[in-house]
Amino acid sequence: MPPSTTKQPLVLLVDDEDPILISYSFLLKSAGIQHIATLSDPRRVLPFLQEHDVAVVVLDIDMPYMSGRELLERIREELPSIPVIMATATNEVDTAVECLLLGAKDYLVKPVEKSRLISSVQRLLEVRHLENEVTALKESLLSRELTHPSAFSNFITVSPEMHSLFKYIEAIADSPFPVLILGETGVGKELIARAIHLCGSNTNELVVVNVSGLDDTLFTDTLFGHTRGAFTGASTSREGLINRAEGGTLFLDEIGDLGIPSQVKLLRLIQEKEYYPLGSDIPHRTDCRIVAATNRDIRTLVDNDKFRKDLYYRFLAHQIHVPPLRERKEDIPALFSHFVQEAARDLKKKIPSHPPELITLLKAHAFPGNVRELQALVYDAMSRYESGVLSMASFRTLIEKEGGMGQIEVPEEDLRDRMTSLDGFPTLKQAETYLILRALDQAGGNQGVAASLLGISRQALNKRLQRDKNLKPPDN
Numbered sequence: 001m002p003p004s005t006t007k008q009p010l011v012l013l014v015d016d017e018d019p020i021l022i023s024y025s026f027l028l029k030s031a032g033i034q035h036i037a038t039l040s041d042p043r044r045v046l047p048f049l050q051e052h053d054v055a056v057v058v059l060d061i062d063m064p065y066m067s068g069r070e071l072l073e074r075i076r077e078e079l080p081s082i083p084v085i086m087a088t089a090t091n092e093v094d095t096a097v098e099c100l101l102l103g104a105k106d107y108l109v110k111p112v113e114k115s116r117l118i119s120s121v122q123r124l125l126e127v128r129h130l131e132n133e134v135t136a137l138k139e140s141l142l143s144r145e146l147t148h149p150s151a152f153s154n155f156i157t158v159s160p161e162m163h164s165l166f167k168y169i170e171a172i173a174d175s176p177f178p179v180l181i182l183g184e185t186g187v188g189k190e191l192i193a194r195a196i197h198l199c200g201s202n203t204n205e206l207v208v209v210n211v212s213g214l215d216d217t218l219f220t221d222t223l224f225g226h227t228r229g230a231f232t233g234a235s236t237s238r239e240g241l242i243n244r245a246e247g248g249t250l251f252l253d254e255i256g257d258l259g260i261p262s263q264v265k266l267l268r269l270i271q272e273k274e275y276y277p278l279g280s281d282i283p284h285r286t287d288c289r290i291v292a293a294t295n296r297d298i299r300t301l302v303d304n305d306k307f308r309k310d311l312y313y314r315f316l317a318h319q320i321h322v323p324p325l326r327e328r329k330e331d332i333p334a335l336f337s338h339f340v341q342e343a344a345r346d347l348k349k350k351i352p353s354h355p356p357e358l359i360t361l362l363k364a365h366a367f368p369g370n371v372r373e374l375q376a377l378v379y380d381a382m383s384r385y386e387s388g389v390l391s392m393a394s395f396r397t398l399i400e401k402e403g404g405m406g407q408i409e410v411p412e413e414d415l416r417d418r419m420t421s422l423d424g425f426p427t428l429k430q431a432e433t434y435l436i437l438r439a440l441d442q443a444g445g446n447q448g449v450a451a452s453l454l455g456i457s458r459q460a461l462n463k464r465l466q467r468d469k470n471l472k473p474p475d476n
Helices: 018-030 042-051 068-078 093-101 114-142 160-172 189-199 216-224 260-272 298-303 309-314 329-347 356-364 370-384 393-401 412-421 428-442 447-454 458-467
Strands: 010-014 036-039 054-060 084-088 106-109 179-182 206-210 249-253 289-294 318-321
Touching: 010 018, 010 042, 018 036, 018 114, 036 042, 042 054, 042 068, 054 068, 054 114, 068 084, 068 093, 084 093, 084 114, 093 106, 106 114, 160 189, 160 318, 179 189, 189 206, 189 249, 189 289, 216 260, 260 309, 298 309, 329 356, 329 370, 356 393, 356 447, 370 393, 428 447, 428 458, 447 458
Parallel strands: 010 036, 010 054, 054 084, 084 106, 179 289, 179 318, 206 249, 249 289
Antiparallel strands: none
């Protein structure tokens, strides 16, 4: 039976008994392993392996023309990267040890247990996937160019950290493992999910579901659908959103808010590729890619028994942390310019100029709402703008209202060194001097921005600077 032309990894079954090949094929396909080839003549195995990209070989020991042991040795010599599982009716320790010493990855005794065959093949397929991803990631990191630049066209960034993140996304885009996107509100987690989808070889759409606030019944009905008569008013059956995601990507946003009963169903969906519509006892299979996101500390949720450990471990293979805007301030000028142009187009206004210190002001802001907050600030300022130069006043007012200013970034080690270098406890004068210098440094020398960071007026800062023109940090 020739392999299909899909990108799924190929499993080769080798046995001289056709009924066993049919049985193995049926068991593996029932577990979602669809790309299978079978051979009953061991003499054809090596040429087949040379011509096809085989991920796993399940090999019988007792066969005519060439024994499984001999074939195993030939495979290990010529194609050592292909893992082999040995299967035989001989339940002897010596035979099993000999096969493992020759390089077999597992040893199964006929009649082979269904769960043992499936788990052994799946384990080796997962190892193969991870090895391929490591190789792809190495190649990707060595190349500075993106393979799918159009997938990231919605990102406005010059950050090297973000570029590295894009390269990682390209490397894992076709992985069968689920992806967990972590990051604060407003960093663009849905854009990351869309980039993962666009970089992969999907044949269907990206389906977005915000699971926050969904109880177990609503979660099941929304995702998996229901059968006729499943509940009062269910006069017809309904397919869930997961049906729309067949061959595509299912993005579950705010997964950290998902209830425990729904987490159990999601775990089965990830592990078995199966789900049950509401009111049905018949499992349905799916091949959609699972991508999830949360702005919560998922590790803390696990420690507090609010998120299942087994589900968390299923997301360990691929976790993407999207850095907040305050950790990539080099992106602020480009994002600001982009949002100004966007707002001007949407509000049908001319693109204004802006004072240089406005960018300094924005860079000094902590941006708890991240990119989404910057967009809101720009749109608010643009809605007030009439002509001339974009005013800093509306930005400063909103930032101070949100409590974003008045927070000076003081490195812990720097502060500790300063305090321990003083003779005893620092005086108010010494602390004030240090904070003023830190604020001026963080504001790029702009006194208006520094005053906002300190929570005082510009006039008050000027008085302090004039009062002590020789302002300098405490002596070390």
